[in-house]
Amino acid sequence: MSILLAAEGDGFVSPGPSDFVYPGILGSFVTKPILIIVLGTLAVGVFYYLAARRAAVVPDKMQFAGESLYGFVRNDIALDAIGHEGMKFVPYLATLFSFIAVLNLSGIIPFLQFPATSSIAIPLFLAVVSWVIFLYQGIKRQGFVKYFKDMMFPPGIPWPVYILLAPIEFFSTVIVRPLTLTLRLTFNMFAGHLVLLLFILGGEYLLVHYGGIVGIAAGSVSLLGSIVLTFFEGFVQILQAYVFTLLSALYIGGALADEH
Amino acid sequence: MTGSLNMVGYGLAAIGPGVGIGLIFAAYISGVARQPESRAMLQSIAILGFALAEALAIIGIGLAFALK
Numbered sequence: 001m002s003i004l005l006a007a008e009g010d011g012f013v014s015p016g017p018s019d020f021v022y023p024g025i026l027g028s029f030v031t032k033p034i035l036i037i038v039l040g041t042l043a044v045g046v047f048y049y050l051a052a053r054r055a056a057v058v059p060d061k062m063q064f065a066g067e068s069l070y071g072f073v074r075n076d077i078a079l080d081a082i083g084h085e086g087m088k089f090v091p092y093l094a095t096l097f098s099f100i101a102v103l104n105l106s107g108i109i110p111f112l113q114f115p116a117t118s119s120i121a122i123p124l125f126l127a128v129v130s131w132v133i134f135l136y137q138g139i140k141r142q143g144f145v146k147y148f149k150d151m152m153f154p155p156g157i158p159w160p161v162y163i164l165l166a167p168i169e170f171f172s173t174v175i176v177r178p179l180t181l182t183l184r185l186t187f188n189m190f191a192g193h194l195v196l197l198l199f200i201l202g203g204e205y206l207l208v209h210y211g212g213i214v215g216i217a218a219g220s221v222s223l224l225g226s227i228v229l230t231f232f233e234g235f236v237q238i239l240q241a242y243v244f245t246l247l248s249a250l251y252i253g254g255a256l257a258d259e260h
Numbered sequence: 261m262t263g264s265l266n267m268v269g270y271g272l273a274a275i276g277p278g279v280g281i282g283l284i285f286a287a288y289i290s291g292v293a294r295q296p297e298s299r300a301m302l303q304s305i306a307i308l309g310f311a312l313a314e315a316l317a318i319i320g321i322g323l324a325f326a327l328k
Binding site: 080187188190243246250 | 304307308310314315319321322
């Protein structure tokens with residue numbers, strides 16, 4: 001604790017939200033997150049192109065990698081969460097999963113080292129796409145009135161409860177769902193990047209500027225800890241891509257199911 | 261010592277989701293220990309519950325930075 005206090009007094013600036021604002025590289029529009037999005041999109045596209053280019057009965061390495069990823073999304077997400085109707089949503093879900101995973105992993109790839117999904121615009125846009133899809137599927141399948149009636153008035157409940165329940169159900173399905181999808185992904189990446197920044201910048205400060213036996217010992221522990229945390233971040237980033245895709249699939253599955 | 265009380269508040273707010281996530285995975289582990297063949301089914305349910313409980317902590321950190 002005394003180390004931390006002394007470090008703050010001597011001018012260690014702890015990382016904060018301002019570390020997520022990047023100056024423009026070319027003009028004010030092209031910033032580092034924008035470049036990462038373009039690179040990530042290209043990486044996903046090229047990966048699936050190479051995987052599908054020479055489709056054969058005996059797959060080569062690229063085809064095997066692509067099919068493993070696609071098969072994982074199909075079997076463990078789409079078919080599990082939606083059922084047999086999930087097959088037609090597999091292309092969307094696989095794209096969603098790989099896109100989010102690549103943009104998340106840019107947080108631990110050397111030289112990029114910024115998770116582009118920690119800018120709220122990207123998860124917000126993806127969540128709105130999922131939101132539009134599940135509402136559209138629900139309305140198309142059950143009709144506008146029946147879909148919202150089933151959502152807000154589940155059967156088998158005494159009628160006075162509906163006064164309380166109907167607004168809550170509407171609020172939680174139409175407003176809270178896209179909001180939590182967005183915030184969960186954004187702030188997981190935000191917090192993870194902040195923790196990595198704190199360990200690396202703090203370790204550097206302790207080693208170089210604070211000095212002394214205490215500074216060197218604490219700084220080394222901090223930098224070694226940052227390596228462990230980087231691997232942990234990688235795990236969290238894949239997990240969050242999975243969670244986003246799984247929840248999107250569950251919402252679509254819920255909209256397609258006849259009874260609620 | 262300078263700083264924002266928001267961060268102390270966030271630390272307190274994170275206790276709830278922390279306990280919740282612990283309970284979810286405790287139930288998942290004991291379920292798999294009793295019936296190892298149900299692992300695949302329990303896993304996606306456990307991760308779903310984890311994601312829903314974690315949303316509270318995530319909303320907390322969002323508000324800790326957003327509210328002044």
